[in-house]
Amino acid sequence: MAHGNYSYQPKNAFTKWLDSRLPIIRLMDETMLQFPTPKNLNFWFTFGGILAFMLVVQIISGVVLAMHYVPHEAMAFDSVERIMRDVNYGWLLRYIHSNGASMFFIAVYIHIFRGLYYGSYKAPREVLWLLGIVIYLLMMATGFLGYTLPWGQMSFWGATVITNFFSAIPWVGESVTQWLWGSFAVDNTTLQRFFSLHYLLPFVIAGVVVLHVWALHVPGNNNPLGIDVKGAADTVPFHPYYTIKDLFALVVFVLFFSYFIFFAPNFLGHADNYIPANRLVTPPHIVPEWYYLPLYAILRSVPDKLLGVVLMFGAIVVWAFLPWLDRSHVRSYRFRPVSRQLFYVLAVVIWLLGMLGAQTPDGNFEFYFGIVFPISKLFLSQICTLYYFLHFVVITPFVSTTEKALPVPESIGTAVLSKAGAAPAAAKG
């Protein structure tokens, strides 16, 4: 989307010399400073920058934590406590890292749902979307591996439950699981390899993020109207317009993050993970971290282990087909009234699955405020799981071909100028 005329001119002898050998300053200038960006991006579009920041926070805090952490089943738990007690500002590092994982997932979920709502997955951004799904899968793996490291009860039993998924694979399941463990059960070998992989994967994520940003810079940003940029009147240079906007949003996000670090550092964790791992005592209720709960509910919704695992992974993989399941010629759900309502229904269904994933599997659905619905959790999670898949596989193709889209503005520039008298649907969202 080279609508702006790039105007990088090396100014001195060194930059001229460098520019004809490695034009890295030119690349930075064109992709990070001058990059023409639609001028109508709202605050939902700031989460990409926030995610980049969170990746850096997690890597830096993690690298320092790894200098003090001991990946051994007899020492891991105490080494984490030692970090929080005896390492200077170790408590800060550890709480940044453990709450940072949750913040990372909050930001990524907002980022994904923003992409869904404004049709950012549609052509020509399919590859960008697919790379995003790869990043999300890598984040899931990294989060799970990291949660194992403190070697508390939830670490150990979470690792046991998750690695046992692989035993559902026909014929080779048991061998694959033992190969992952490096043993016949989750034990010290498992912990050591999980530590190694937990250190490795963030750098793989960083690599895919580079591809993700590259894939963003070819078609350019989508925008709340979901229409293509028609000319220079539709855009502003990324710097200073979006650097300042993203920075403001980032500081507000860090404010939220800081509340958890300093005033509720264990709120998002599970108390049982402060009990050292004990293979002889199974916790009464094994729950994963909050960010896996909807998937956990899908897993448990079917009695068959293999089917449950397939559905759980399928629940993520199905997002990869979205660019082709959605047949609409309009991107933004602002102009797609039915899709917009279905977006909220899907969000509610995923929220319900999350609540179900946090509860024990038997009995009736417990809503908030101690209210119990007269519907069994199993049945509700089956309904929700069914709806979840129907949304993507049946409803989206059907609705996207049949719904009557609202008139889409001519260009970003004209939409912006007529905003004062525009319909509520086009209000800044």
Place this chain on the structure above:
Amino acid sequence: MRIIALATLVAVFLSSPAFAEGVSSEPKHPETQSWSWQGPFGTFDRTQLQRGYQVYKEVCAACHGMHLISFRNLAEEGGPEFTPAQAKAIATGIQVPGLDDKGEPIQRPATLADRFPSPFPNEKAAQAANNNALPPDLSVIIKARAHGIDAEGPDYVYSILMGYVDPPTDEPVLPGLNYNPYFAGHQIAMPAPLSSDGQVTWPEGNPPATKQQMAKDVVAFLTWASDPHMEARKSMGVKVMIFLVFLSVILFFAYKRQWKDIDH
């Protein structure tokens, strides 16, 4: 569609709201207490932590270790803040395993650098002495007993300590166990540790050593032990939050100013 979904939810909600009924062996919800360290400005009461340490040492330490705590911690900022001389005196009054010059195992007085000793040489011995139940290490017991912001774990441990009552007739207590409705399953191996007022003698100037006071003080001590840098954390947090609020206000106006001539 959203309206329909909401209406359905409301209809289901109104037509038959069944409320959760407690199963008989479900643990009772802990009694909510007020604690000095609650809230973003909460701090520990030094004398309460010092009294709490004494309760730990004279009552709990008979069965429970705290292997993550060193005697030096007792004199550190944000904790009971005994003077270094007091902490040293406490340490030397306690015997810990060591080696003599010939490498023979001996008992020697502890130093500030030593961890609190465990009352049993190993888990097996601890179980053998306690009707096969293992008294948990108390170093992080408050963090391990409830999540939540800063009160649930303390409330739980306090409720357990104060919760020993005669069992109801329909819940026979198994031999070697004790009835405590706050414990999961209601039957706990630990006998009531605080059995009578005045079990601990505090120095002059402290409140009377009632059961309730001893329970509160030892919970305060255990809360500090679980999270010894809580005061540093909260005080840094207040500064960080104030700084970030200012920064975000400045950035907001910078953002508004930058965009004021752009229609968007």
